[in-house]
Amino acid sequence: MRKVRNGYLIAAIIGCFWAFTIAVIIAVLMSFSTGESFRPSFLVSFLQGIATGLTTLFYRNKPILSVGLAVISIIFCSLGFGSILIDETVSFSTQAFASVLFAIFTAWPLIIILNSLSPGDVDKHDFEDAVIKFLTGFGYIFFTTIVVIPFYVMLMTSLKNQQELLQNPLDFSIDLSKGMNLFRSYFELFGQFGFGSYLWTSFYVSVITVVITLAFSIPGAYAVARLRFKGRTAFGRSVLVIYMVPMIVLALPIYIAFSMTGLRNTVTGIVMIYPVTTIPVALYMLQGYFRGLPYEVEEAGLMDGLSRRAVIWKITLPLALPAIASVSLYVFMIAWNEFLLAFMLLDDPSKFTLTRGVSSLNSSEVPRQHLMAGAVIATLPIMVIFLSLERFMTNGLTAGSVKG
Amino acid sequence: MTPSVPPTGNGPLGKREARLAWLLLFPTIISVSIVVLLPLIAIFWISFKPIGLEDLRPPETVVREQLLGRPSADGDVATIRYRLRNSSQKKPVEDVTLSDTLPDGLVIVSLDERCVLNGLVFVCTLGDFEGGQRETVEVTVTVGRIFLDSSINLSDTPAVVTGTSENILTNSEFTLENFVRFFNGQEFWSVLFATLFYTIVGTIGAVVVGLFAALLLNNDFKGKGLIRGLYLFPYVAPVIAVAFSWVTLLDPFSGSLNALLVQMRVVESPINFFGQRPLALIMVTIFEIWRYFPLSFLFILARMQSIDTDMYEAADIDGASPFQKFWYLSLPMLLGILSVLFLLRFIWTFNKFDDIFLLTGGSAGTRTLTVNVYEQAFAISNIGAGAAVAVVIFGFLLAFSIFFLKFISREEGL
Numbered sequence: 001m002r003k004v005r006n007g008y009l010i011a012a013i014i015g016c017f018w019a020f021t022i023a024v025i026i027a028v029l030m031s032f033s034t035g036e037s038f039r040p041s042f043l044v045s046f047l048q049g050i051a052t053g054l055t056t057l058f059y060r061n062k063p064i065l066s067v068g069l070a071v072i073s074i075i076f077c078s079l080g081f082g083s084i085l086i087d088e089t090v091s092f093s094t095q096a097f098a099s100v101l102f103a104i105f106t107a108w109p110l111i112i113i114l115n116s117l118s119p120g121d122v123d124k125h126d127f128e129d130a131v132i133k134f135l136t137g138f139g140y141i142f143f144t145t146i147v148v149i150p151f152y153v154m155l156m157t158s159l160k161n162q163q164e165l166l167q168n169p170l171d172f173s174i175d176l177s178k179g180m181n182l183f184r185s186y187f188e189l190f191g192q193f194g195f196g197s198y199l200w201t202s203f204y205v206s207v208i209t210v211v212i213t214l215a216f217s218i219p220g221a222y223a224v225a226r227l228r229f230k231g232r233t234a235f236g237r238s239v240l241v242i243y244m245v246p247m248i249v250l251a252l253p254i255y256i257a258f259s260m261t262g263l264r265n266t267v268t269g270i271v272m273i274y275p276v277t278t279i280p281v282a283l284y285m286l287q288g289y290f291r292g293l294p295y296e297v298e299e300a301g302l303m304d305g306l307s308r309r310a311v312i313w314k315i316t317l318p319l320a321l322p323a324i325a326s327v328s329l330y331v332f333m334i335a336w337n338e339f340l341l342a343f344m345l346l347d348d349p350s351k352f353t354l355t356r357g358v359s360s361l362n363s364s365e366v367p368r369q370h371l372m373a374g375a376v377i378a379t380l381p382i383m384v385i386f387l388s389l390e391r392f393m394t395n396g397l398t399a400g401s402v403k404g
Numbered sequence: 405m406t407p408s409v410p411p412t413g414n415g416p417l418g419k420r421e422a423r424l425a426w427l428l429l430f431p432t433i434i435s436v437s438i439v440v441l442l443p444l445i446a447i448f449w450i451s452f453k454p455i456g457l458e459d460l461r462p463p464e465t466v467v468r469e470q471l472l473g474r475p476s477a478d479g480d481v482a483t484i485r486y487r488l489r490n491s492s493q494k495k496p497v498e499d500v501t502l503s504d505t506l507p508d509g510l511v512i513v514s515l516d517e518r519c520v521l522n523g524l525v526f527v528c529t530l531g532d533f534e535g536g537q538r539e540t541v542e543v544t545v546t547v548g549r550i551f552l553d554s555s556i557n558l559s560d561t562p563a564v565v566t567g568t569s570e571n572i573l574t575n576s577e578f579t580l581e582n583f584v585r586f587f588n589g590q591e592f593w594s595v596l597f598a599t600l601f602y603t604i605v606g607t608i609g610a611v612v613v614g615l616f617a618a619l620l621l622n623n624d625f626k627g628k629g630l631i632r633g634l635y636l637f638p639y640v641a642p643v644i645a646v647a648f649s650w651v652t653l654l655d656p657f658s659g660s661l662n663a664l665l666v667q668m669r670v671v672e673s674p675i676n677f678f679g680q681r682p683l684a685l686i687m688v689t690i691f692e693i694w695r696y697f698p699l700s701f702l703f704i705l706a707r708m709q710s711i712d713t714d715m716y717e718a719a720d721i722d723g724a725s726p727f728q729k730f731w732y733l734s735l736p737m738l739l740g741i742l743s744v745l746f747l748l749r750f751i752w753t754f755n756k757f758d759d760i761f762l763l764t765g766g767s768a769g770t771r772t773l774t775v776n777v778y779e780q781a782f783a784i785s786n787i788g789a790g791a792a793v794a795v796v797i798f799g800f801l802l803a804f805s806i807f808f809l810k811f812i813s814r815e816e817g818l
Binding site: 028039128129132144146147149150151153172216219228229235237241242246249250254257277283308333337355362368383386387390394 | 418421422424425426428429431432435436438439440442443444446447450616617619620623629631632633634635636637638640641642643644645646648649650652653658659660662663664667668669694702725726727751752754755757758762774777778781787790791794797798801804805809
C-alpha cells in the first residue's frame with residue numbers, strides 16, 4: 001500500500017480523471033448550448049490532466065496555472081488536436097473558448113483538490129483528503145448534470161418547433177429573434193387544448209383535497225397522539241399499512257364502482273377519492289408532530305377549564321401551525337402530481353386535471369414540443385411553490401415521505 | 405392499612421377520553437374503510453369471477469323505434485316498427501316486455517299477436533332473449549290530423565323495455581381460473597423477474613446514490629440550500645413531466661442523448677433505450693433511482709446532521725483518517741435509518757405503477773406486477789384476471805408490512 005501513496009502517482013491519476021470529466025462536461029455543455037458538434041478527446045485530456053496534476057505539486061498559483069494551461073490548450077487546439085475536438089465547421093473562436101473553459105475548470109479545482117499532496121510519499125490523511133476532494137467535486141458535477149439535463153431538455157424542447165427538433169436534436173440554443181413565437185406551443189396549449197381549464201381544475205382539486213384532508217386528519221392525529229384508548233397502537237399501525245396499499249390495487253374496484261354509480265368522469269368523484277389517499281399519510285405525519293409538542297401546555301389549559309376541543313383549537317393548532325403548513329404543502333404536491341386515478345377515471349377533456357391533460361398530449365399526432373410545454377406547465381407551479389416555501393416543503397417531505 | 409396501588413381498569417374519565425378519541429377518529433375510519441377496505445374486499449371478490457370489462461354493464465335489451473310508410477295525409481296507414489336487440493352477445497335476458505304509449509293522433513289498427521292493448525298503452529310479452537338475439541314488433545296505425553300537425557316525434561314517448569338478467573358481479577359463479585392462468589402463464593416468470601429486479605436494484609440504487617448525495621451536502625457552504633432544493637427536483641416534479649422528458653431525451657430518432665452519444669463516437673448508431681429487452685428494464689430502474697434518490701438523501705442528511713460532533717473530534721484526536729471516520733463512525737450511526745429507508749422504499753418501489761407505465765407501457769420486458777394489473781384489466785379487458793394479479797400484489801404487500809412493522813417497532817419503538 002505504501003507505493004500507492006506516492007504523491008506523483010496520485011496527482012497524475014486524479015489529474016487525468018478530473019481533466020477527462022471536465023472535457024466531457026464542457027463538450028456536452030457546448031453541444032447543448034450551441035448545437036455544434038463537440039466531443040472530448042480521451043487521450044489529449046488525459047495527458048493534459050496528468051501534466052497539470054504533476055505541476056500542481058510544485059507550483060500552486062491558480063490564475064497563472066490556469067492561464068498557462070489555457071494558452072497551451074489553445075495552441076494544441078490550433079494544431080488540430082485539442083482536448084475538445086470539433087468539426088471543421090466550427091469557428092476558431094468557439095474552439096478557443098471551449099479550450100479556455102477546459103483549462104480554467106481543470107487547473108483551478110485541481111490545485112484545490114491536490115492541495116494536501118506533496119512530491120514523494122504522502123501519508124494516509126493527505127491521500128484520503130485528496131481523494132475525498134476529488135470525489136466531492138466529481139459528485140457535484142455528476143448530480144447537478146443528471147438532475148438538470150432532463151429539465152433543461154424539457155424546457156428547451158418546448159421552445160422549439162418540429163422542424164428544428166428533427167434537424168438537430170442537440171441544438172438547444174434559443175433563437176431570440178423569433179420573439180413571442182418562441183412560446184408558440186404554450187399559446188396553442190392554452191388556446192386550442194384548453195390548458196387554462198386543466199390548470200384551474202388541478203388547482204381547485206388540489207386545494208379541496210388539502211382542506212378535506214386536514215379536516216379529517218387533524219382530529220384523528222390528535223386522538224392517536226394524545227388520547228388514551230384501547231387499540232391505539234393497532235390503529236397507528238394499520239394507518240401505516242393502509243398507507244402502503246398500492247393505488248393500482250384499489251383503482252380497479254374504484255373504477256368499477258364509479259362506472260356503476262356514474263361518478264366516473266366527474267370532478268366530484270376525483271375530489272371524493274383524492275383526500276382518502278392522502279388522509280393516512282397526513283395523519284401519520286401530524287401525529288408525529290403532535291407528539292413532539294409539550295403536553296404540559298395542554299394540561300395547563302385543561303386545568304384552567306378549557307374543554308378538549310378548545311385545547312385543540314386554541315393551543316395545539318397554533319403551536320402546530322408550521323407542521324400543518326408542511327403537511328398541506330405535501331398533500332397539495334401529491335394531489336397536483338397524481339396521475340393514475342385521473343388517468344383512469346377521467347375521459348372527458350372538459351374535466352381533465354393537468355396531469356391527465358398532459359398525458360393526452362402523448363400521441364403521435366401531437367408534436368413533441370407541445371408535450372414538453374405541457375410538462376413545463378405542470379412542473380412550473382409546483383416548482384415555484386417548492387422553491388419559495390422550501391423549508392416547509394423539506395420538513396414535510398422528511399416527515400411524511402414514507403410515500404413514493 | 406392497605407398498601408396504595410394505582411387504580412386499575414377504566415375510570416369514568418378514561419372512558420370519556422376513549423369516547424372522544426373514537427369520535428375524533430370516526431370520520432377518518434369511515435372514509436378510509438369506504439375507499440380502502442371496501443375496494444379490497446371487492447378486489448378479492450372479483451378475482452374469483454370470470455368477468456371482463458364488457459360485463460360491467462349487465463346485459464339488457466335495447467329498442468329502436470321507427471315510423472314507416474311516410475304518412476302525409478289524414479287517415480294514412482303507417483307502421484311503427486320496434487327493433488329489439490340483446491346488448492350482450494353471450495348472456496341471456498329473461499322475461500322481456502315492451503310497452504309504449506302512442507302519441508295523440510295515432511290509432512292502433514292491428515297489434516302484434518304477442519301484445520295486448522290496455523287503454524292507450526300496449527304491452528308486449530316477448531319471453532327470453534338469447535345472447536345477441538334480435539326481435540321485431542310491428543304495430544299498424546292510422547295517422548290522424550293531430551299527429552301530422554303537431555311536431556311530436558315517436559321518440560318523445562320512448563318505448564319501455566324491461567327484462568331480468570343475471571349480473572355477473574353479484575351472482576354465485578366463482579372460478580379459480582384467473583389465478584391458475586396467471587400462475588401457469590408463460591409471462592409469470594418474466595413478470596416476477598422484472599418486478600424483483602426493478603424493486604431490489606431500484607431500491608438499493610436509490611439508497612446508495614442518496615447516501616452519496618447526503619455525504620456531499622453534509623458540508624456547510626454558501627448556496628447549500630439552493631443545491632439541496634435543486635437535487636430534490638426529480639422527486640418534486642410531477643412524474644408525468646419527468647417521465648415524458650426522459651422519453652424525449654432518450655428517443656432513438658430525435659432524442660438528444662442518442663445524438664450526443666453518436667457525436668461523441670461512443671456508439672455507432674442510436675440506441676433504442678426503452679425498446680430493447682434487457683436495456684428497457686435497466687433504464688426504468690435507472691429512472692427509478694434518479695427519481696427517488698432525493699428522498700433517501702433527505703432522510704440520510706437529516707440523520708447525519710443529528711449525529712454528535714464530539715465523536716468525530718475524539719476520532720480526530722485518535723488520528724482516524726476520513727475514510728475510517730466514515731466507515732467506523734458514520735455508517736454504524738446511519739445503519740438504522742438506512743434499513744428503515746430500504747424497507748420503505750422496497751415496498752413503495754414494489755407498488756410503483758406510474759413510472760413504468762409512462763416510460764414503456766410495460767413493453768420490452770418491463771412488465772411488473774402492478775403494470776400487469778392494468779394490462780390484464782384494461783388492455784385485455786379481463787377484469788377478473790387483473791383483480792387476481794392485484795390480490796397477489798396485496799399478498800406480497802401484507803408479508804412485507806408484517807416484516808416491516810416487526811422491524812420498525814424495534815428500530816423506532818412505534
